[in-house]
Amino acid sequence: MNIAAKPWTRPASPRGPEGWLDSLRDLLVIPPELRDEWVERDAALELLQCGPEILDALLRAGLPHGGTPGAERFDRFDLVNLALYSGSGTSVPEKTMRYALRWMHADPQSLFRPQRWNYSVALTPPAAHGQGEPERTDWNLATPHPELSGGWTESLSIGPEGAALGEKDITASGTSGLTASGVLVTSGERRGIVSDRLRAIVTSYGPDRFRWGRMPEELQWRKDEVLSQGYAPCISVCLELAERCREAGFEARTRRGWIMGMLDLAHSWLEVVDEDGLVKNVDPAFVILADHHAETPHPDIAEAFTGSLLNRLLPTEHHADEPVNGYRRGGEFAHPRHQTDIQLSAEQPAPRETAGAANGSGNRERNQIR
Numbered sequence: 394m395n396i397a398a399k400p401w402t403r404p405a406s407p408r409g410p411e412g413w414l415d416s417l418r419d420l421l422v423i424p425p426e427l428r429d430e431w432v433e434r435d436a437a438l439e440l441l442q443c444g445p446e447i448l449d450a451l452l453r454a455g456l457p458h459g460g461t462p463g464a465e466r467f468d469r470f471d472l473v474n475l476a477l478y479s480g481s482g483t484s485v486p487e488k489t490m491r492y493a494l495r496w497m498h499a500d501p502q503s504l505f506r507p508q509r510w511n512y513s514v515a516l517t518p519p520a521a522h523g524q525g526e527p528e529r530t531d532w533n534l535a536t537p538h539p540e541l542s543g544g545w546t547e548s549l550s551i552g553p554e555g556a557a558l559g560e561k562d563i564t565a566s567g568t569s570g571l572t573a574s575g576v577l578v579t580s581g582e583r584r585g586i587v588s589d590r591l592r593a594i595v596t597s598y599g600p601d602r603f604r605w606g607r608m609p610e611e612l613q614w615r616k617d618e619v620l621s622q623g624y625a626p627c628i629s630v631c632l633e634l635a636e637r638c639r640e641a642g643f644e645a646r647t648r649r650g651w652i653m654g655m656l657d658l659a660h661s662w663l664e665v666v667d668e669d670g671l672v673k674n675v676d677p678a679f680v681i682l683a684d685h686h687a688e689t690p691h692p693d694i695a696e697a698f699t700g701s702l703l704n705r706l707l708p709t710e711h712h713a714d715e716p717v718n719g720y721r722r723g724g725e726f727a728h729p730r731h732q733t734d735i736q737l738s739a740e741q742p743a744p745r746e747t748a749g750a751a752n753g754s755g756n757r758e759r760n761q762i763r
Contacts, residue, residue: 401604420475585701603623604681650709707735
């Protein structure tokens with residue numbers, strides 16, 4: 394595979410204009426059909442925190458944009474990826490990422506104990522165009538399955554009236570959207586890769602060769618196009634690794650879900666059956682994020698992301714290339730407006746709750762791929 398982006402090492406101190414220009418040279422190409430140049434110049438300057446002189450230098454060097462001189466418009470994904478690898482240390486994406494990844498500082502043992510979360514998702518219709526009655530819409534939201542990693546569901550309420558809770562999706566039809574809320578407990582378990590062949594495969598997309606980046610889901614599904622540019626976001630890299638694992642004789646699938654307490658982002662990871670017969674979760678994107686963007690990550694964190702089940706992940710029955718939410722109108726699929734709020738509960742599971750759950754169906758579920 395031809396990797397376009399150069400390996401990136403986090404600078405020891407903030408970089409100046411050369412850091413921005415270096416980042417631009419290796420910027421992921423968002424294809425024209427997926428670009429959305431809606432961010433105006435003033436908003437771009439606020440996001441990048443680089444000053445107008447550096448932004449003008451980036452424009453002269455080829456930063457993609459629309460609009461007219463002095464009133465340029467940018468794709469937000471371009472700006473975020475540009476900032477993440479600028480080494481400036483002051484941009485909003487860099488600061489946000491450091492804050493979001495602060496949990497990677499802790500001892501990985503904290504990733505294996507049960508944690509209780511207050512979970513809430515609301516899907517709402519897109520802005521209305523023109524007059525007339527709202528169109529009837531079919532909604533779907535991936536059903537959370539914390540038991541797949543040893544957790545359990547304490548409560549789950551869905552709406553509106555008539556919404557249905559299925560094994561794979563929560564569904565509803567109507568004009569008002571879809572909601573789900575409840576209390577979920579996630580858990581994890583320390584597991585390591587046993588097979589040398591398997592370890593060689595799942596560690597071949599590491600931070601020494603690849604970057605993480607923000608981009609439309611539709612672009613991540615085109616894994617060859619993304620990986621060839623030296624970027625390994627969660628969907629693309631997991632789709633590629635699942636293929637490679639199966640070609641090597643290992644049972645594997647991708648898993649879609651949410652990252653708990655980290656901007657409540659949808660996420661994807663790999664599940665593969667190792668030579669010891671146990672399912673191992675592999676998360677190359679987390680390894681890259683820890684190395685490139687977490688501030689003082691724990692030295693053992695990458696190993697935890699290479700085999701272990703993590704309480705930071707809320708699984709669903711969706712695969713990596715299946716969105717966790719959506720709506721259909723007139724047979725056409727689209728992404729809805731959504732608000733996801735996942736907060737760590739003030740009350741955590743007591744030891745007796747933990748012991749009871751560990752002896753239940755959760756363990757059986759997490760020892761097989763389904």
